Amino acid sequence: MSLECAGHLLDLSRPRVMGILNVTPDSFSDGGRSATLDAALRNAEQMLADGAAMIDVGGESTRPGATPVSTEEELERVCPVVERLVSELGALVSIDTSNPQVMRETARLGAGMINDVRALNRDGALEAAADSGLPVCLMHMRGEPDTMQQDTHYAQSIEQEVRTFLAARIAACEAAGIARERLLLDPGFGFGKSLQDNLRLYHRMAQLHEFNLPLLIGTSRKSMIGNALGRAVEDRLAGNLALTALAVRDGARLFRVHDVAPTVDAVDMAWAVLQEGTIR
Numbered sequence: 556m557s558l559e560c561a562g563h564l565l566d567l568s569r570p571r572v573m574g575i576l577n578v579t580p581d582s583f584s585d586g587g588r589s590a591t592l593d594a595a596l597r598n599a600e601q602m603l604a605d606g607a608a609m610i611d612v613g614g615e616s617t618r619p620g621a622t623p624v625s626t627e628e629e630l631e632r633v634c635p636v637v638e639r640l641v642s643e644l645g646a647l648v649s650i651d652t653s654n655p656q657v658m659r660e661t662a663r664l665g666a667g668m669i670n671d672v673r674a675l676n677r678d679g680a681l682e683a684a685a686d687s688g689l690p691v692c693l694m695h696m697r698g699e700p701d702t703m704q705q706d707t708h709y710a711q712s713i714e715q716e717v718r719t720f721l722a723a724r725i726a727a728c729e730a731a732g733i734a735r736e737r738l739l740l741d742p743g744f745g746f747g748k749s750l751q752d753n754l755r756l757y758h759r760m761a762q763l764h765e766f767n768l769p770l771l772i773g774t775s776r777k778s779m780i781g782n783a784l785g786r787a788v789e790d791r792l793a794g795n796l797a798l799t800a801l802a803v804r805d806g807a808r809l810f811r812v813h814d815v816a817p818t819v820d821a822v823d824m825a826w827a828v829l830q831e832g833t834i835r
């Protein structure tokens with residue numbers, strides 16, 4: 556199981572770690588640490604040195620209550636970072652965006668994957684993703700970040716809701732000419748979901764293997780951990796390492812995290828158990 560990502564071959568026959576690079580002033584966990592270009596590059600360099608297989612660059616915060624940014628603002632934030640990550644670090648870069656213009660421009664700059672929390676639902680996004688030829692992560696979210704936590708009730712079980720949604724988005728991608736083999740799936744933890752539903756969905760994530768596509772998991776520093784353990788955002792690493800180990804056993808293949816080094820150890824340790832042998 557591997558993905559062709561703009562010249563990089565991402566081997567997903569074993570679990571990998573994706574480092575988060577927020578270039579948003581209001582990102583919920585790093586206080587916009589990566590707001591400056593040089594800081595962003597230093598941050599990315601460290602995450603790659605720590606074992607990240609790729610870097611996820613986001614110019615618009617998707618945390619609950621986040622305010623949308625203009626296309627121009629998003630392009631200004633992400634393009635210089637993507638360009639230098641690719642040209643100076645030779646990094647495999649994922650672009651965290653729902654904006655078709657940002658998809659097109661960052662693909663031109665060498666981004667290797669599209670990570671869309673809106674599963675290509677925005678006008679023009681399917682076409683932009685199809686034209687890019689890049690792999691695409693489809694994530695479940697109901698509503699929009701600024702209001703999604705106001706109503707977290709679902710008529711059906713959360714796992715049925717997510718399966719139905721992802722099946723529809725896969726079909727939309729195939730209809731738009733995006734080959735199924737280019738897709739990754741993500742349950743969207745923390746996006747319009749209660750704590751109980753996040754935990755229930757996590758416990759049942761293996762059900763998503765029915766689609767036979769790689770699973771991407773993003774729970775790093777999220778309120779799912781904070782609410783379960785009563786921990787502030789800066790004290791959620793241990794909780795996420797526990798979640799990560801569980802998801803390695805359940806077959807997830809990509810982990811989108813802020814804390815790369817400890818997560819690489821957790822992934823490698825859990826994987827060594829499943830393989831009954833070390834992998835370093």
Ligand SMILES: Cn1cnc2c(O)nc(N)nc21
Nearest residue numbers: 617651692694741743744773
């Ligand atoms: C951008 N972003 C924030 N949280 C995320 C998650 O859980 N998954 C993916 N794919 N992207 C996310």
